[in-house]
Amino acid sequence: MAFKHVQSLSERLSPFQKFYLIVIAGFILGPFIPLLIQSFAFRWAWPDLLPSTWWLEQRDKSMLPLAWDYVFSPYSRVWEATVNTVFIGSVVTVICLAICLPAARVLARERFRGKSAFEFFLSLPLIVPEAAIGIALLMIFIRLGLAGSYVGIIIAHLIPTIPYMVRMLTAVYQGLGRDFEEQAMILGANRRQILWRVTLPMLLPGVVAGALFTFLVSTNIFLLTFFLGQGQIVTLPTLLFSKISGGTLDASAAGITLIVTLPGIILLILSERFIKEEAFGKGFGN
Amino acid sequence: MTKVQLSGVRKVFGTFTAIENIDLTIESGELVALLGPSGCGKTTTLRMVAGLEAPTSGEIMFDDKDVSHLPVQDRNVGMVFQRYALFPHMTVEKNVAFGLSVRKVPKAEIEERLAEILDVVQLSGFRHRFPAQLSGGQMQRVAIARTLITKPSVLMMDEPLANLDTKLRGEMRRFIRNLQQRFGITTIFVTHDQVEAMELADRVAVIFDGHLAQYDTPDTLYRRPRTTDVADFMGASNLFAARLAAPDRAETAFGTLKVSPRADLRTGEEIDVVLREEAIDMLERPDAATHQALSGEIVARDFFGANVNYTVACGEARLSVSEQSRRLVDVGSTVWLDIAPDRIWLMPRRTIQTEI
Numbered sequence: 001m002a003f004k005h006v007q008s009l010s011e012r013l014s015p016f017q018k019f020y021l022i023v024i025a026g027f028i029l030g031p032f033i034p035l036l037i038q039s040f041a042f043r044w045a046w047p048d049l050l051p052s053t054w055w056l057e058q059r060d061k062s063m064l065p066l067a068w069d070y071v072f073s074p075y076s077r078v079w080e081a082t083v084n085t086v087f088i089g090s091v092v093t094v095i096c097l098a099i100c101l102p103a104a105r106v107l108a109r110e111r112f113r114g115k116s117a118f119e120f121f122l123s124l125p126l127i128v129p130e131a132a133i134g135i136a137l138l139m140i141f142i143r144l145g146l147a148g149s150y151v152g153i154i155i156a157h158l159i160p161t162i163p164y165m166v167r168m169l170t171a172v173y174q175g176l177g178r179d180f181e182e183q184a185m186i187l188g189a190n191r192r193q194i195l196w197r198v199t200l201p202m203l204l205p206g207v208v209a210g211a212l213f214t215f216l217v218s219t220n221i222f223l224l225t226f227f228l229g230q231g232q233i234v235t236l237p238t239l240l241f242s243k244i245s246g247g248t249l250d251a252s253a254a255g256i257t258l259i260v261t262l263p264g265i266i267l268l269i270l271s272e273r274f275i276k277e278e279a280f281g282k283g284f285g286n
Numbered sequence: 287m288t289k290v291q292l293s294g295v296r297k298v299f300g301t302f303t304a305i306e307n308i309d310l311t312i313e314s315g316e317l318v319a320l321l322g323p324s325g326c327g328k329t330t331t332l333r334m335v336a337g338l339e340a341p342t343s344g345e346i347m348f349d350d351k352d353v354s355h356l357p358v359q360d361r362n363v364g365m366v367f368q369r370y371a372l373f374p375h376m377t378v379e380k381n382v383a384f385g386l387s388v389r390k391v392p393k394a395e396i397e398e399r400l401a402e403i404l405d406v407v408q409l410s411g412f413r414h415r416f417p418a419q420l421s422g423g424q425m426q427r428v429a430i431a432r433t434l435i436t437k438p439s440v441l442m443m444d445e446p447l448a449n450l451d452t453k454l455r456g457e458m459r460r461f462i463r464n465l466q467q468r469f470g471i472t473t474i475f476v477t478h479d480q481v482e483a484m485e486l487a488d489r490v491a492v493i494f495d496g497h498l499a500q501y502d503t504p505d506t507l508y509r510r511p512r513t514t515d516v517a518d519f520m521g522a523s524n525l526f527a528a529r530l531a532a533p534d535r536a537e538t539a540f541g542t543l544k545v546s547p548r549a550d551l552r553t554g555e556e557i558d559v560v561l562r563e564e565a566i567d568m569l570e571r572p573d574a575a576t577h578q579a580l581s582g583e584i585v586a587r588d589f590f591g592a593n594v595n596y597t598v599a600c601g602e603a604r605l606s607v608s609e610q611s612r613r614l615v616d617v618g619s620t621v622w623l624d625i626a627p628d629r630i631w632l633m634p635r636r637t638i639q640t641e642i
């Protein structure tokens with residue numbers, strides 16, 4: 001198995017498959033190209049296909065490309081927004097996991113009256129428009145004094161993330177089966193030992209995937225953050241919105257957009273490596 | 287060495303009764319199979335002995351001590367799951383040592399017992415492999431080693447041979463048998479496969495619908511099933527309704543059979559007869575018969591290498607006859623069937639047709 005001859009990708013794919021892959025890659029990477037160009041442009045006006053003036057030609061006027069000069073300057077608030085986004089995303093992910101792990105265990109293993117109704121109930125936040133949730137929550141939070149606070153935003157972010165996380169972890173738990181935990185019990189392990197030595201390590205790929213997803217959703221939520229942050233708490237999406245709401249994509253907006261994608265990309269690369277090595281590399285081959 | 291006793295054990299899940307009432311004694315060092323169709327309660331019985339379920343009523347005793355409500359962790363039993371339940375994120379070594387490390391056994395002792403048990407299951411060279419890198423037989427041996435290292439008083443196995451191919455099955459059967467005798471450990475296993483049960487067990491407990499139908503040695507169970515259901519489940523292919531016309535004569539759809547009288551059956555009673563397919567002699571001339579000669583015609587022949595199975599039409603009935611393939615008789619031939627009366631087993635007519 002380990003020594004199987006590995007053909008190179010181009011040998012294994014048919015021309016159609018190659019074409020298909022290129023199209024998919026184009027769809028994913030395409031939007032980044034104008035952003036990258038814009039961020040290094042000095043002047044780029046319609047109908048030019050490429051900037052009429054590049055930053056490099058005007059580097060005596062500006063030390064850095066215009067976009068990056070703005071992004072790295074303190075009044076862009078990019079640093080503050082990044083810290084806020086990552087902080088909120090991390091807290092939301094941890095709380096979401098703490099709520100969803102036990103819930104998923106029950107949903108995956110137990111049968112009880114009204115279970116399917118409960119599952120439907122859980123996905124309701126995905127059906128109700130975000131704007132409706134946002135406005136309603138804002139009314140309540142203003143009264144509770146939570147508007148414009150981290151707590152308020154974190155609570156709001158849990159609303160659309162919990163349904164996904166519960167579903168994902170339920171599927172993982174269903175795949176796990178009771179055998180492993182029962183086996184550990186028969187071998188003399190207590191509850192704590194079973195959780196730390198058997199259940200969590202086995203759930204790890206699913207937990208990592210769920211956590212990653214939650215983090216990415218949280219860092220991309222605009223509307224709820226915008227409503228409940230009250231302009232006092234700036235995150236990358238709200239910062240971006242305020243930059244591009246005028247309708248133009250100027251160089252600094254392009255720079256911010258690129259920055260906004262960074263946490264996600266870094267996380268994806270990290271988790272990809274982590275999931276592969278920690279779990280799939282060792283093989284869940286039953 | 288532990289004697290396991292179930293007395294009046296009953297298990298109810300909500301409105302469903304899994305085990306009606308089971309009394310079973312497994313002698314110390316014995317290898318017993320719990321055999322039955324799926325959903326008959328055999329797995330529930332095993333899980334109750336293991337402590338994964340508590341009986342609704344009745345007692346489970348190890349060496350005359352009631353353990354019915356002792357938690358799993360304190361029961362000191364071993365269980366090998368059907369799909370082995372090896373922890374996929376641990377190496378063979380970590381898997382096998384799990385039971386000792388959770389009990390905080392000193393490192394040096396773990397290492398010593400680990401080396402010893404890996405030697406027993408012939409996996410010393412595989413300590414650093416992960417389960418995904420092992421074959422089915424190796425995974426099973428790891429699962430057995432992981433259980434035996436804790437020195438359980440009772441070893442339980444769920445369908446131990448079900449996931450193995452034919453060649454490996456024979457190997458594993460001998461391996462389990464040797465191991466069981468070497469350690470003298472009381473062993474209970476669950477199976478729905480009568481061949482597996484007969485291959486491995488000292489005694490077989492046949493369970494139907496939460497009842498113990500028969501508890502006997504494999505050969506008794508095969509030759510002298512107590513009920514038609516048991517016979518049917520043990521793979522009897524020639525099972526016919528009959529009427530006891532005289533103490534030694536049974537009338538069937540295909541003729542009158544000479545049988546051995548049985549004290550518990552009355553003349554005139556409706557009964558079932560079982561003819562083991564390998565106990566029937568198929569003759570090409572009627573005068574060679576020593577006991578009886580039922581004439582019939584071969585309608586089908588299935589060749590299995592060492593054995594041949596013939597389907598013989600005798601009147602309305604179809605009888606299955608199994609022979610060694612020393613000769614081959616053509617389909618369409620007229621043959622005479624001879625069966626020794628003591629090879630015909632009579633049973634009271636079954637009251638309810640059980641779906642098997």
